[in-house]
Amino acid sequence: MNTDTKQPAWLPMAAYLAVCIIWGSTYLAISFAVKTLPPLLMVGLRFTVAGSLLLGWCLLRGERLPGAKTLIQSAITGFLLLFIGNGGVSWAEVNLASGLAAIIVAALPLWMVLFDKTHWQESFSSAKVIFGLLLGFAGVVFLVTVGGDAIHFSLRNTAQLSAFLVLIVATMSWAAGSIYSKRNPVPGSTFIKVSLQMLSAGLGLLLASVLVGDWSRISWHNVSNSSWTGLVYLIIFGSLVGYLSYIYVLSVWPAARVGTYAYVNPVVAVFLGAFIGSEPMSLWHFVGLAIILTGVMLVNSKQFGKGRISPTLAARKT
Template sequence: MIILAYAIVYIVWGSTYFFIQKALSGFPPFLLGAFRFIAAGILLMGWSVIQGEKILVGKKIIPSAITGFLLLFVGNGIVIWVEQFLPSAMVAILISSAPLWFVLLDKPKWQENLNNKLAILGLVIGFGGVILLFSERVTSAMHSINSGRDLFAMGLILFSAAAWAGGSLYAKYNASNTSPTVNTSWQMMTAGVAFIPGLFISGELSSFDISAVPLNAWLSVLYLVIFGSIVAFSSYVWLIKVQPATKVSTYAYVNPVVAVLLGILFGGESISLTQISGLIIILGSVLLINFDKYRSPVKTTSASA
């Protein structure tokens, strides 16, 4: 089950960057976020009711609501908004900095992580990789008309990665004994509702024409609801409870590979050698950060023997 959950998070989430951009061809960002997560939340709640689970438990809803707000509204919502004007491959690569945030924000594990020489080396190398990754985009943005917007978008994506790591760690250390399905459904409903004010502030509803939405946008939304939200996010919520947070964060170095391949094969996107170099450096840093996590099961087994 753990291997299957990792495979789902690695592959399915890597594809969501591509499908988000396709969905944005017919849906404005706030409407897309509200529709996607409310639909997924309703489906999961319905399944929970069918299974005879209690869904209205006040004290247990609050941690799920906080997690959903940080992960899906702040973390994923920023990605949805930014993908209006940044290529999906670029967004996916920038999000690959998330494992660095996991190490920095995991306070209960600071002594373990920060006293780990490989983890510190990984952080330093990862920082260099992020600088290299941003270099061409920042340089070109400064000389373009939309430089301010592009730089702001880059800063938002970094904040998105930090919010995602923070929300994941909050979920790990404040998990209730409610079923994962119920927890996930409330996380999605909270995020979906949080998107609604943006509909009115941005004026998206007044300009939205449902009859003009192309079929590929509808199919992309369907994929995001079923696979991106229900299947992959549920797998992630379960993994973050049963596995070390830094190890689960390794999804971030597989997702960009999938996203880049899809963007190149189907989206007509391109990626430079400098960006590839930055991505490789970041991936190497994540491997260093998690190196002891990979070795620990072997050590434990030897000690037990």
């Protein structure tokens, strides 16, 4: 993206706010979309369409498809980040409120530290990082135990417990995919690689939806307007506008400053879920979120102090 030409002074802030609001709102959009669309089918359509649009735009600009190595790496990254990561979030939101899902996903950087073996010595020699990890995970446990009744969640509810466990696996997969992508750089433009990640994950999810019988069970005329609206919003805003805004603001602002969007997203998700989705919102949501984000801030304190962004914060791209 060319940033040499003079840009309006308000544009970077507008792009940053777009990332904060759009990516925070995707949790609610997912909850609307999976009301009457099977989750695997829904997220498969989302990434297949978004990936096709982005790839077509890249090819129209004269970019060329990369070699086999980039294709394979993009497919693996797409599987970890989008197939398991976003697919898991979408599946979990059938039984979990969108605001609660966003708060649990906010613990993503904690998993990153646990999986980033190359930095274990540095991370686990820091009392601040260790305390941040313990505090952040304690926030998740606190939220789903002490705060359970207030947030309409129960570990005794089999469907909710399964959704919670799938959401944890999805978050872990995001962390693993982030590390894999960072440790295995390959040639090719960012937009091409992301489009291939979306397409590989989207097609894989559509195949998975066939295997679990979604296509045979779905009644298309019973799909609600709110589900279609949620899907279209996820394609256009969540996967395209939000990502392009992120890439732009990252090119003109310090990475650590851009990375603060990850602290805003769950707050946006909770408020939108309450005021638009009629989801529960209580003090316990914000106590749990405050504990988790305090842990995340402690874990990421070194990266922010050096003006860098945690690879995990950069992983939430679509």
